[in-house]
Amino acid sequence: MKSPLPFKTKQEKKMKNTTKGLISIFITYTAWGLQPLYWKMLSHLDIEVVMAARIVWSLVLCGIVFAIKNRRKHARVKMENKEKAILFVAAFMLGGNWILNIYAAYAERVIEASLGHFITPVMTIFSGLMFFGERMSFYEKMGLAFVISGGTYIIVSEGSVPMVALLIVLSFLFYTILTKKMVSDSLKGFLTEMVFLTPIALWVIFNKTDQWDTIFSLKNSLLLFSTGIFTAVPMVLFAYGVKNVRLASMGYIQYYAPTISFILGLFIFKEAFDATRLIGFVLIWVGAFTASVWPVFRSMLKKYQKDQKTA
Numbered sequence: 001m002k003s004p005l006p007f008k009t010k011q012e013k014k015m016k017n018t019t020k021g022l023i024s025i026f027i028t029y030t031a032w033g034l035q036p037l038y039w040k041m042l043s044h045l046d047i048e049v050v051m052a053a054r055i056v057w058s059l060v061l062c063g064i065v066f067a068i069k070n071r072r073k074h075a076r077v078k079m080e081n082k083e084k085a086i087l088f089v090a091a092f093m094l095g096g097n098w099i100l101n102i103y104a105a106y107a108e109r110v111i112e113a114s115l116g117h118f119i120t121p122v123m124t125i126f127s128g129l130m131f132f133g134e135r136m137s138f139y140e141k142m143g144l145a146f147v148i149s150g151g152t153y154i155i156v157s158e159g160s161v162p163m164v165a166l167l168i169v170l171s172f173l174f175y176t177i178l179t180k181k182m183v184s185d186s187l188k189g190f191l192t193e194m195v196f197l198t199p200i201a202l203w204v205i206f207n208k209t210d211q212w213d214t215i216f217s218l219k220n221s222l223l224l225f226s227t228g229i230f231t232a233v234p235m236v237l238f239a240y241g242v243k244n245v246r247l248a249s250m251g252y253i254q255y256y257a258p259t260i261s262f263i264l265g266l267f268i269f270k271e272a273f274d275a276t277r278l279i280g281f282v283l284i285w286v287g288a289f290t291a292s293v294w295p296v297f298r299s300m301l302k303k304y305q306k307d308q309k310t311a
Helices: 007-035 035-041 048-069 081-106 111-131 138-158 163-181 186-206 209-215 219-244 245-269 275-310
Strands: none
Touching: 007 035, 007 219, 007 245, 035 081, 035 219, 035 245, 048 081, 048 186, 048 219, 081 111, 081 163, 081 186, 111 138, 111 163, 111 245, 111 275, 138 275, 163 219, 186 219, 209 219
């Protein structure tokens, strides 16, 4: 008869990885929630310059970390052609999402961007159901219904589709699906994505010769260098988290970041927020509560009632 010890060890390792994954996701969404403030600091520079610097410095920093991490292994970025193809597409999905978030801060559309980030978790959960065989609980289905109702109400009432929000949803949804399918470790995957995007970034910088004095001033050079740190660290943490946490489990954690951004847009940037969007956002918030908070509260209440009966 085989010892159950290996099974327990495997289960404990999986739980440990899941815990680390949740912590990684939490840190990532804190940074992403605060990003409108960060991009506002760079709004005196052209958006394509900021985007290019973000890519180049992310590549440099991740390359250094990868080299240090694998210095004794003489590792190279080797992968199957299928995986290269996945990462190539993922790189452009990610790049599109990045530039949309920078644009939202530049154009004072932070609340609209936060709407996209509020809807994204629902689509993440749905993608887990469609592509990875994950199951939705009753409360997750109820939450999905509320969030879809909120998004539909805003679109119908305003008579137009908030394109920034829609494109943010689609780009990040496809990136998440592709990341979930990736078999490389998170650092190698992200590094490869930056390799694919870097030629375009360098082309942008070399075609901005008339702005080089501004771009390469001490202050702006430091600001542009910081884009690498601000980008690379959360992305590596996200890639690690999404590989170790169920999409259905992590879906509603994503509400943390857009809530921060929404508060910034409303109270710091003083963006317009009418009754129509308020009703839509309330429906979305109810959906998030129904899917994530209520099941936990109900479970705690049942446990308390059971303890009271046995006391």
